[in-house]
Structures are given as structure tokens and as C-alpha cells.
Amino acid sequence: MMRLRYAFAAAGFTLLLWQGIVWITGVPPFILPSPVRVGQAAYANRVLIAENAWVTACEVGLALIIGTVLGAITAVRLAASPRLHRLLTPMLIFTQAVPVFALAPILTLWFGYGIASKVVMAVLIIYFPVTSAFYDGLTRVPAGILDMARTMGGTERQIMRRIKIPHALPSLGTGLKLAAVYAPIGAVIGEWVGASKGLGYLMLLANGRAKTDLMFASLFTLAIMTLLLHVAVTKVSDRLSRY
Amino acid sequence: MMRLRYAFAAAGFTLLLWQGIVWITGVPPFILPSPVRVGQAAYANRVLIAENAWVTACEVGLALIIGTVLGAITAVRLAASPRLHRLLTPMLIFTQAVPVFALAPILTLWFGYGIASKVVMAVLIIYFPVTSAFYDGLTRVPAGILDMARTMGGTERQIMRRIKIPHALPSLGTGLKLAAVYAPIGAVIGEWVGASKGLGYLMLLANGRAKTDLMFASLFTLAIMTLLLHVAVTKVSDRLSRY
């Protein structure tokens, strides 16, 4: 609850800052509309925004679950086999280095223009931070504990399960918090590549029609969504880190 | 050196996999050209690619330095003041939740069409993972050590400098490794927004004109660049983590 209050305080502060920037720099409204204008646009289009936000929220939720599971599994696999790690990590980076935008035609070819391609896009984006952060945690178990586990005759599988994974949960938390922020962007990019619903679609539409205020209203909705997601994930990750 | 060898092995493996996908799925070349075609395009356009890659590399290098410094400073500030953290973090997430693409007109308005706007774009992208991962490390110093430092009469400033920061260096490493992967994407997105040089420009050009092979050649160059950067940053971060 505390967190949520601060989140709203921050949202308010952002609004003030935003209005301040608009006043001070005199940036024209078609580049950066004032919060008041955006608020009006948001209110006028509230049904439209809500409908599209719901679509994006579903994509994000799905992607977050899938991406976390995939990322966690990958990290565990990589940590279990140093050779696999050395071979696979560069490949992972390869795939990450390719802007998803460039992969879009391939993805839509395989996954179509439905929800799947957006989820895949978001999964692609969050997969790497989750994998990377969790992997780092898995490989930083103090040597003394591993020595003990080995003299106890622990199997690698059980050592992973009982020692490395619990030890790396705080690091997984770090990755999850990043993922919470990236997943919505991933979904929006997915929508940009081809969609007929969702906040990303709405943004493009508003952009094409030079309705900058509607675009920023969608952006603001997206930002709030991300913020709530981050608050939720931080709670989960704090629980993971507390032992 | 070992790492580099594995990196090349991985690159080779990726190529094989890629060729395999092309063969098996029979995906048309205007969507995913075969590595051979891409290789030919890369060779034919080697000067072009090299010139543009150099531009992007400069942007990435600058962004990585600036982003890391800014991110590290922010993390330290946030860790020094829990109240600042609670207020500022939601704002940070707010800024992160906004796809840089949407901010592009504002950024170009302020930073012009030169290298600055690309660097800013890349900095925006790497800033968050660096801040987030480093912050997590800074706030996970064992309580016993902090208790000791406080009874010693340590100033918060020195506790930060002598204890929290060294303790969080491995986490900073985690963030840096993510940043190394994201910085090139950031620069490319920056170039998409408006540029006449750079790999992003080249990709867009090739993409729009269905020179998919040239696009993939640029992509592959970008991926190799990212990979080398990641290898370098991993070395640095391993040194940070080893004490």
C-alpha cells in the first residue's frame, strides 16, 4: 500500500514536471502536449483507451509468465553446464542484438497477426534480462557451500535445486523487475509491427492522425500499467529475497 | 581469448542453424535470406557496412560510458536515500515505460539530428538496467556489516564508498552486461529516428527496399559488434566480481 501511495505521488510529480517542461521550454503541443490536454484526450477517449489497454495488459501478462519461465529454465540450464553456457551465451546475445523490429516480418510470418506474435515479441525482450540476472546469481554461490555440498555427495541436480536456485532468487528478482518494465514495451512494439488492437496500435493511429494528445494519453496509460506491474513484481521479488 | 573462440564457435553455429531454418521451413528469401546470400551481400557491400558500422560503434561507445556513469550515480543516490528511492523509482519506471520511439520527436527537437540524439537514445535504454541492477546490489549489504560500520561512526558517504559500492560491484556487472547488449539497439533505434549514417540507417534503407540480404548483413554486423562488446564487458565485470 505504501508503495502504491508513492507510485501515485510519483505519477503526480511526473505530471507537474511535465507541465513545467511544457511551460518552460514552450515545446509546441503537437510535439509534447501539456498534461491537461492529454487528460482531456484521455477522458474523451476513455472507452477506446480502456479497451486497447486491456488487450495490451493480457499480452503483457502472458509474456511475463512465459518469459520468466523460459528465462529461468535457460539460466538454470546454462548454470548447470559451463560448456553449454560458453556456447549458448553468444548465441543468446546474437538473438538479443537483433532489434526485434527487424525480426518482425519473420515473427508475424510464423505467429500471424494475432496475440501470439505480440506475446512472442515481449517474451523475446524480457527473456534476456531474466536469464542474465538469474544466471549471474546461480553462479555466485560461495565456494565453501558448494564444496560442502559435493563432499555430502550431492547430485548436481539437487545442488541446483536446493542451493543454487534459492541462493539466486534475489538475482532473479532483479531480472524480474527489469522484465516488468520491458514487457509492456515489447508488447507495444509487437503491436506496432502488426495489430488492430492494443495500446501500441492506438499510439500509431494517433501518431498517423497527428493526434499527439491521444498518443500521449495512450503512452501515459502504458506507463501507469508498467508502474503497477513493477510494484507488483517488486513485492514478489522482495519476498524472494527475504530469507 | 577462450571467450572469443567460443564467440566465434557460436557465430558459426548460429549460421548453421539459420541455414537449417531456411532449408527446413522454406521461408522465402524476402523474409529470411539464407546465410550464403547474406554473406554475398555483406561482401559486396563491405565498405558501406564498415563505414556505417564505425559510426554506430562510436555512438555505442559514448552511450555506454555516459549511461553507465549516469546509471551508477543514480543508483548510489537512490540507495543513499530511501525516500528519494521511493519517490524517484516510479518516475524512473515512468520514463522507461515510454517506448523511446515515442519520445523520438522530442529528443530530436532537443538534440537535433546529429550523433547526440542517437547517444541520448542509447543512454536512455541502458540507463535503467544499470541503475536497477546496481541499486539492488547496493541495498543487499548484510545487516551485520552495516551495523558494524555504524558503530564505528562511519559517515553515510564513506559507508557508501567503502562498503556498499564495493559490495554491489558484481551486481553492477550484471547491469553492465545487459547494457552492453542493449546499447547497440539503442543506437540503432536512434538512427531509425533520423540519420544519414549508421547501421540502423542502413537497415532501414535495406528493409524498405526489400534488400533483405543487405538488411541481414547489417544485422549480422550489429550482432557481432554486440557480441564483442559483451565479451569485453563480461571481462570487466568478472574483474569487478572477483575479490
Next chain:
Amino acid sequence: MQAPAIQLSGSYHIDGTCLFAPIDMTLPAGEWTCVLGRSGVGKSTILRLIAGVRCEGDFQGEITASDGLPLVGRVSVMAQSDLLLPWLSVLENTVLGARLRGEVPDLQRAGNLLEWVGLARHAGKKPDSLSGGMRQRTALARTLMEDRPVVLLDEPFSALDAGTRADMQDLAAGLLKDKTVLLVTHDPAEAVRLGHQIIVLTADAAQPWTPPSLPPIRDQYAPETVECQAQLLAHLRRAQ
């Protein structure tokens, strides 16, 4: 700075159960008080309370210094675990206090201390490449570097062999002369050798135990010392 006496009285509850009922103890000014007691009875807790460090439980009572001033900034603590920073060398760990206060560390004194605790040759090593006893001696050197009137030592010699232990006792006794010292220990011989006052802590009371009449440091083999030690040991066993 004159070392104050310290008075602690009160009771301590943790998770709803009582750790110690109202107890009352005084650390006389400029003297060594040795505290013994069963494992888990609350010795380290008392030390943490005096050090003013955050505790899980709930302390009802008060801790006062004889000069009426607050204790903050006048206490030096050596905790039960060594708390060495793995990224600092032995020397750097030793001068950590000064560095944390933003002062220029007295490297001369640190060098001497490391010499006295027998780690001069290892001053540049990182804690990970030290033996258990060497780690403990580094923590001891770090505590002794702090020139505070009140010093709280939580089993500072537990990882040391008999010879080294005696040396470290002598060293600490010498350097902490005229300080108000609280020494938590499990070794009756150590308590009898060093304590101006000996306290046996139980759940109900902090019960003083009369030390030999000679002032510390006492000869471990003097009949009175041996006698006192044997009786204390017997008492501790009984207290079970």
C-alpha cells in the same frame, strides 16, 4: 576521554517469549567485565544492546553511562562473526574504521597492531586466503584500532590456539587498560585470567562470580586462580 561505567537493567523479549527476565548488571568504569553463560542465553544480545545496534527483540529497561552522556560514538565492538570485508586486504580491513569516518588512518599504528597479532606477513592478503584464526585476529586488530573508551568483545579468541590466545589476551589487556571492557567468553580460564568482574548470565539473573583477589592479568597457574576456575566451571556445569 575518561571511560564511563555502564549500567544495564531490564528484560528482553523476542517473538513473545522472554529471553531474560529483569536483570541488572554494571560494567565498572575502566575495568574488564567477563560474561559467561549457556549458548543462546543472550550474551551477544546484551552486547548488541549496549552497542546500540538494531535487535530483533524488544528490550524493556535502560542502559546508561555513569557520566550521563549517550554511548553513541564511544563504543567499539568486535562481533561474534568476523565481518571482514572480502574485497579489502588485512591492512585495509584493519583501518576500516578511520576510513569510514573519513579520517586519515594511522598506518603506523595499524602496522604495529598487525605485527602484534602476528599478521605482519599477511597484511596484503585478502580475507579469503586467511585461516579461521587469522581472520579472527584481523577482526581483533580492527577493533583495537578504534580508540574508544568502551570496548565490547564477543568471544574474540574462540578460534585461536592456546598459545596465540594467551598472547592476544595479553595484547588486548595491555591496549585496553583503563577502558570499560565487556568480554563475552566461553572459557572460564579466560574469564578468571582477565576479569575484574565475572558475571554468569542465566535467564533469570546476571549473577556476579567473585574473581580471585589479585588484579588481572592473573597467573593462570597460581593456586587461587586454578581454584577459582575449577569452581566456576563446576558452577557453570551445575547451572545447566
Next chain:
Amino acid sequence: MQAPAIQLSGSYHIDGTCLFAPIDMTLPAGEWTCVLGRSGVGKSTILRLIAGVRCEGDFQGEITASDGLPLVGRVSVMAQSDLLLPWLSVLENTVLGARLRGEVPDLQRAGNLLEWVGLARHAGKKPDSLSGGMRQRTALARTLMEDRPVVLLDEPFSALDAGTRADMQDLAAGLLKDKTVLLVTHDPAEAVRLGHQIIVLTADAAQPWTPPSLPPIRDQYAPETVECQAQLLAHLRRAQ
């Protein structure tokens, strides 16, 4: 499984300097060998060598079991630091070995062990809310849970008060009867009380010290024991 005798001979270098010159020691089958020596002399290192755990330095020589079989999987170790996993409760830490081997832990036995080490009431607590001695007893319980013919204990009782320590010694001696045990300790009394064989480790040699003629566990107050203990202490002091 019959406990084998263990023979260690060789020398150990670390960072180019010699830690111990060629030494030679035997842990007789089914007996307790107590090793004493100055802090940093290499006691823990020898223990790690026998346990087959990765060491920083370079060991030249060999470690053999009397039955000619490799030692892997037949050794249980209690290291100098407790190595408790902070996310597991005391009970879970105690049964960690079985869990790591993918076996179903014998919770009955674990409960008994915790009872015997005096932690039955604390079985559900996390290590962070234990006192130093309680942590050490948890580690001891975890080691005793492992039913291995060779048991290596690195200062297992150092954080315990005299009474608890004697109890734990009795417990360990009872449970590890007929095992080949290596006990690293700093307490001559402990060595004299428990050791079938006593070894004083120096940089040059692993020198045996004749224990009292009675078999362990010996009465600490028997004249012969007291005598042996005093002489051993004097010897250790001289060895400085």
C-alpha cells in the same frame, strides 16, 4: 561399512612458499585423532585435503585409505565456518545431505539429533535468528546426520560454553564410535579428553603426543589427564 585408517604424507606449497614440509600422519581406523597447532599452520588445509576439496595451494604427496579404496563419498566434514544455508530452517539444514543426494531424509533421526544438541525448540528457526553457538550446533547436527565412516571436524565446539561443549563432546564421541575421526581443536583439554591419538602440527612435522593411557572419553579431572593436559599446553606454548 568398516572405517578405514587414513595415511597422509607429503608437503604443501601455497603461492610459492612452503606451508608444511614433508609430514607424515596416520589416522588410525575407528579412532579419534586430535590435531592441535598454531593458528595458520595448516590444520584446516589438511582437513580439506583429506576431504578432497579444492585447495588453493599445491599438495605434493599422497593420501590413502587402508582399504585401498578412494575416500570420495566416505567422508563427512564439518568446516570451520558453519556454512548454514540462510533460507533453510534448522531442521532443513540438518537434513541437507540427504536432500542433496536425492534421498528421503530420516526426519526421526534429525529430530533426535536436534533434541540431543539442544535445538529441538528451535528446529523451525532460520539460521539468522540463532546465536553463534546455536549455529555451530546446527552444523554439528548436520555433520552427525551423515553416516560416513570418516568424519572430519574443524573446531566443532569453539563457539560453545563449557557445559554445552562437554555435552556435545559426549554426544559426538558416542555417535562417532568406531569411525575414523579427525578433530581439529585449539583446546588441549578437549584433545586430551577425546583423542586416541594426539598430533601437534608444526611447519616441519606432524608430531604425535602421547595421550593418557586410559581410553577416551577420559575423566577431565583424573590426575593423569590433568597432568597430560598441562604438559601438552606447556609444549604448545614452547612450540611458538
Next chain:
Amino acid sequence: QDQVTLLLDWFVNPDHGPVIIAQEKGFFAEQNLEVEVIAPADPAAPPKMVAAGQADLAISYQPQLHLQIHEGLPLQRVGTLVATPLNCLLVLKDGPIATPADLKGRKVGYSVGGVEEAMLGQILKTHGLSSSDIELINVNWSMSPSLMSGQVDAVIGAFRNFELNQMEIEGVPGRCFFVEEEGLPSYDELIYVANRDTMDVDMIQRFLAATEKATQYIINHPDESWEVFAGTAPELNDALNAAAWRDTVPRFALRPAAMDAGRYARFETFLNDAGLTDAILPVGTIAIDVTAP
């Protein structure tokens, strides 16, 4: 020399022929202009930057201009680059769509959100269908790939001088339904826009004079001008651009400064009828003839 910043609508392609030729043949320099040409990825951005004073001129699209002016951007058309629509409804040549009427129940892709749906609506109306008879999908910038791979059955927003050639080269020939033949008022596809409040009319006159001269040169010497165009950057010299050049040449506005008020009035009315705007603005606010005294 006067500095001029020109934002293209997209990266350099044959549509920008007159600008490139004027630059290469020194026609800008003759007019005492030094033109900096910048290419963006988002075609919606350049007009905004001109409106914000970040650039002097931008290449944009007539349909978008109407909407932008309605949204309050201080923009005005000052010249024409391509004087016919390029937009078309693109389908597979050998596909099932023989006439737009066949689109019933099918998927249509589009790229830039905004007017394209309205245009498609008009085409559908012409053929007795409505927007609810089809599924619209934003395919962004992969128009021909999504069509060639069968992801969609048609795309609106493809350029007749470009995507058709691209599909030809890829071996999946396409077919265009020209929007102006399917019920839409004709319009200028590519125009130059400037900031209404800050434009430098003299400079724009000289700029347009230079592009006029370049267009004449292109018409008179199509092959030489292609050589010049292709020679400016290695990435421009390929078969696709050569074919696109051939198809684009006849569409360049021969009189870039000339203005047809009726065109702008008709399209303004069309947008209003389509419900995209809530008023009809006088032509004078949308476009001007910079050469008028």
C-alpha cells in the same frame, strides 16, 4: 549561401529524384542554397519537426497534411513533388482478388494509421462494401512481405511505382487498384510543407526553382539522370531502384510551385465526409502558391 534543412518523408529513394538531382547537378547552389537532406524512419515526424522549427522544409503527404492542420500544426503546402497519387490497393496478381469487391471477409493490411482506412473505406463503398466487411491489420512497414507471404490478402498504402516492382523482382507479381480510379478524389502524393508562421518565401521560391529545373532535366534525360541518382550512394544503385525510377519519372510535378486549389478543396471535403475532420478549412490555410505576389 543560405542554409536549408529538408526532411525527407522516408530514406532516399527515387521519389526524391528532383531533390537529389538538384543537389548533384548544383541547381541548389545556383540558387545560392545549401541544402541538408535528412531521412527519418517515421513519416509522421518530419512535418512535426518543421512545425516545431527544427527544419525549414519537409516532404510529406497531402492527405496527412489536412489532418495535421486540423490538429493545429502550423503547416502549409508550398510545393509539389509528385503530382498524382502513388498509393494503391495492392493484391497478388494471381490471387483471388480480381476486384476490390472480392475483399469481403478478407484481411487488408495498411501501414501508417490515419487516412488509409478512410481511403479503403471509400474504395469499399465504391464496390458496395463497408469497412466492417473486412479485417484491417496494421502491418507497418512490411507491406509487400506480408502480402507475398499470404499474411494478408491486400494492402492499402503501397506505392505503385515501388511495391509493384519489388514484387516483380521477388517473383511474386502484384496488381494495383489505383485509388483515384476507385472513387477517391485525386491528390498530390508527395508535397513540400513549410511552417506557416516562419517560412522564408524567397528561399522557398528559389528551392522550388531548383527542383523545377531538376525535374526538367530528369524528363529530358531520364537515363543520365538515373546515372546521377544511382551514383550518389552505392546503396541506391540496384535493379529495384532502376525500375522504380522509370515508373516515377512521369509522375514528378513539372511545375512544383504550381497550385491547384480544387484538389485541396476536394480532398478536404472528402476527409470531412469520411468523418476524419469536424470542419472544412479554406484552401488558403492548407496550401499556398509561394510565387503569388
